[in-house]
Amino acid sequence: MTIQWFPGHMTRARRQIEDKLKLIDVAIELLDARIPLSSRNPMVDDILQGKPRLVLLNKADLADPAITAEWVQYFADQGLKALPMDASTGTGIKEILPRCKELLSHKIEAQLRKGINPRAIRALIVGIPNVGKSTLINQLAGRKIANTGDKPGVTKGQQWIKFGTDMDLLDTPGILWPKFDDQNVGMKLAATGAIKEEILHLDDIAFHTIRYMIDYYGERLMDRFGIGDLPEDTENPNEVIEVMETIGRKRGCIVSGGRVDLDKTSLLFLRELRSGKLGRVSLEVPPEY
């Protein structure tokens, strides 16, 4: 689902999260492991108001494991614990509780010293649409929880989901908006399927992604589409378009007159990328810092 994030929606979404923050001990920030920064809300630090936070790099099954490890280090350097996660199969979810306990260890130890039995940790999942929030909530709950939809205005009574005896999770996630004023970010969100293709031109999304892949995953492209040679200079758009045309020809995306149908080629390429046919691909590496 795509939301038109008007300022009013953002204010409402923010207020909803602020209301939920009062109820919880820890925020679980879900990012897409393939594009951790592009799938991050630009104001998240401010919105979460210093709540202890665990970062989950979700869809790690689709991301390049070596790059995901670099991201884990990147977040560690920023003072944040990050865990690779595959919410669709539940790989990694067992780590959530111990990591949350670590984050709250001071509080838990202080309670134990006073002879108080610590109550279950209360957590809230936050993230932009499509990053896997509902999938993770369902995994943690062990059943399908009714979805309220990714609409920032939609609310219902808060329910807690028990995750073992030590953790309670709010059943409605906090929905954040992406950083859509940056065209590069928009391209990456569209390439991974986080925002609908109609918002941006399909061939633009494929163009940017193929350019990135020539630079970082050239051999994969060559193997998958039987391409003999890749351009050295991806700054030259014509060279990238030539690669797109080669992919189109190899896959029979031809219109009358023998011209390559770039829209069809783009759709096919993006579907193959998203379904993992090009292997585990990350579209973003940690910035120099």
Ligand code: G4P
């Ligand atoms: P949201 O609540 O944050 O909006 O996201 P949601 O859970 O609806 O997940 C969005 C899509 O991402 C879903 O696919 C879901 O299956 C997929 N997904 C979530 N977590 C993971 C993961 O760790 N790995 C992979 N590979 N996919 C994940 P969909 O295409 O919308 O639906 P469907 O394909 O499951 O039918």
